Amino acid sequence: MSDQQEIKKNVTQGLKWVTAGQGLNYLFQFVVWAILARLLPPTSFGALSVAMVFANLAIVFNELGMSSAIVQRKELEPRHLNAPFWICICIGVLFVLAAVSASPLIALYFKNQTITALVIIIAGKYFVDSFGIVHEATLKRALAFRKLAIIDIWSNLVYSTVTLTLVISGFGIVAVGWGYLASSVVRVTQLWGRSSFRPRFTIDKEGFLDLFQYGRNILGFKVINYFTGNLDVVLIGKYLGTATLGFYSLSSLLANFPRQKLSLIISNIAFPAFSRMQDDLEEVRQGYLKIIRCAAVINFPILIGLMLLAPQFITLVYSDKWLPIVTPLRILCVSGICFSLTTFIGTVFEAVGRPDYSLKYCLISLGGVIIAIFSGKKYGLVGVTSALAVYAVVMNIIGQIMVKKVIHLGLRKYLKALVPAVIASLAMAGGIAVLIWVQANIITLPNLWFVLQSIVAGAGFYAYSLFIFNRQTYREITELIHKLTRRGE
Numbered sequence: 001m002s003d004q005q006e007i008k009k010n011v012t013q014g015l016k017w018v019t020a021g022q023g024l025n026y027l028f029q030f031v032v033w034a035i036l037a038r039l040l041p042p043t044s045f046g047a048l049s050v051a052m053v054f055a056n057l058a059i060v061f062n063e064l065g066m067s068s069a070i071v072q073r074k075e076l077e078p079r080h081l082n083a084p085f086w087i088c089i090c091i092g093v094l095f096v097l098a099a100v101s102a103s104p105l106i107a108l109y110f111k112n113q114t115i116t117a118l119v120i121i122i123a124g125k126y127f128v129d130s131f132g133i134v135h136e137a138t139l140k141r142a143l144a145f146r147k148l149a150i151i152d153i154w155s156n157l158v159y160s161t162v163t164l165t166l167v168i169s170g171f172g173i174v175a176v177g178w179g180y181l182a183s184s185v186v187r188v189t190q191l192w193g194r195s196s197f198r199p200r201f202t203i204d205k206e207g208f209l210d211l212f213q214y215g216r217n218i219l220g221f222k223v224i225n226y227f228t229g230n231l232d233v234v235l236i237g238k239y240l241g242t243a244t245l246g247f248y249s250l251s252s253l254l255a256n257f258p259r260q261k262l263s264l265i266i267s268n269i270a271f272p273a274f275s276r277m278q279d280d281l282e283e284v285r286q287g288y289l290k291i292i293r294c295a296a297v298i299n300f301p302i303l304i305g306l307m308l309l310a311p312q313f314i315t316l317v318y319s320d321k322w323l324p325i326v327t328p329l330r331i332l333c334v335s336g337i338c339f340s341l342t343t344f345i346g347t348v349f350e351a352v353g354r355p356d357y358s359l360k361y362c363l364i365s366l367g368g369v370i371i372a373i374f375s376g377k378k379y380g381l382v383g384v385t386s387a388l389a390v391y392a393v394v395m396n397i398i399g400q401i402m403v404k405k406v407i408h409l410g411l412r413k414y415l416k417a418l419v420p421a422v423i424a425s426l427a428m429a430g431g432i433a434v435l436i437w438v439q440a441n442i443i444t445l446p447n448l449w450f451v452l453q454s455i456v457a458g459a460g461f462y463a464y465s466l467f468i469f470n471r472q473t474y475r476e477i478t479e480l481i482h483k484l485t486r487r488g489e
């Protein structure tokens with residue numbers, strides 16, 4: 001079997017395990033967040049969002065970009081791994097000390113004392129995580145997605161159990177922090193058990209520099225991306241209040257579900273796979289088009305369906321008190337559609353050894369999000385979300401222009417890859433729109449049955465349209481589903 005065939009086989013098996021694992025994990029998270037939304041007020045979610053802004057600093061600096069360097073590097077020796085491990089530990093300690101010092105000030109700034117405990121507990125989670133960063137990178141490099149999927153399932157099961165137990169016991173939103181911490185302990189323990197790497201008390205300077213030369217661009221990207229991804233939370237929390245921030249947080253979570261969850265399933269597999277074939281740009285181009293087509297076919301109908309069924313879905317899952325998020329959610333679904341595709345831009349840049357393009361893209365994105373938020377905030381939450389939707393469309397166009405420069409992929413081929421999902425999604429939207437009209441004017445079903453009926457009928461409309469208008473893509477998806485569901489390794 002050739003190297004390319006071996007990579008494709010590992011990617012298929014990896015997609016199978018990651019999809020199964022993430023599917024269960026998202027089910028856990030969906031149930032947990034639905035219960036939390038019914039038990040806790042929007043201000044609690046606003047406090048959690050603020051705490052996560054600070055906690056996300058750990059993700060920026062926890063390994064100085066060397067985790068990606070470990071996965072991407074063609075030749076990797078044991079001497080390359082010790083320095084990143086000990087650096088991660090030191091950064092974890094510094095982060096906990098910073099959290100203890102800064103948490104009272106953050107709580108004072110946003111006028112919510114719950115933030116203090118959340119920041120400290122979540123900082124503890126990232127300190128624990130620092131012990132497993134290198135182990136996880138070695139497993140990704142080896143395409144050991146089965147092991148990683150099992151680890152994720154167990155850690156998310158622990159998170160869900162601890163969080164729900166504590167919130168029902170009256171701990172409030174702080175229960176989420178303890179759930180995160182408990183899941184990290186389980187995750188790191190399993191990473192050590194499933195990875196062969198064992199750190200030594202030595203640091204090879206040349207090995208560190210080999211990785212950091214690549215990782216510094218990743219670090220720069222992560223620093224800028226941190227500000228890009230968290231500026232909205234800070235400004236909305238400060239100028240519109242933590243209650244409005246709570247509404248925004250939930251609507252953003254739902255609209256960005258494909259980017260943060262489903263697209264990352266593909267991205268986590270694509271990065272090590274593309275890294276293996278980085279010298280063959282034709283293979284990278286074909287692989288990129290395939291994952292774009294696959295992501296669009298999966299994500300577009302989910303977000304368009306959510307946009308149409310937002311009032312019924314919110315009432316059913318989260319209760320009437322969350323109905324103010326319907327309009328922002330619908331607007332943010334436009335952003336979600338764009339971001340579900342731009343997720344792969346950085347993957348391509350980094351895999352072919354051009355993380356500098358990731359850095360450039362993120363700099364442009366930072367400027368765009370600043371302009372969007374400041375131009376929209378005077379019109380409230382609807383104004384901010386509308387401006388962010390425009391920003392998302394523009395960044396998608398800019399991102400694909402940059403991809404063209406790096407791997408010489410024409411924009412026509414990129415747009416052609418999206419056509420099947422667009423046509424099928426529009427046909428599905430027409431069918432759901434008819435059902436909504438019937439529900440409002442002829443037969444009124446209970447909300448639960450209407451939502452279930454719409455989901456089943458929408459899926460049918462979508463699959464049939466995909467089969468009629470683009471049978472090649474339909475065959476690709478059905479073959480992928482067959483590979484994911486068949487038994488065996």
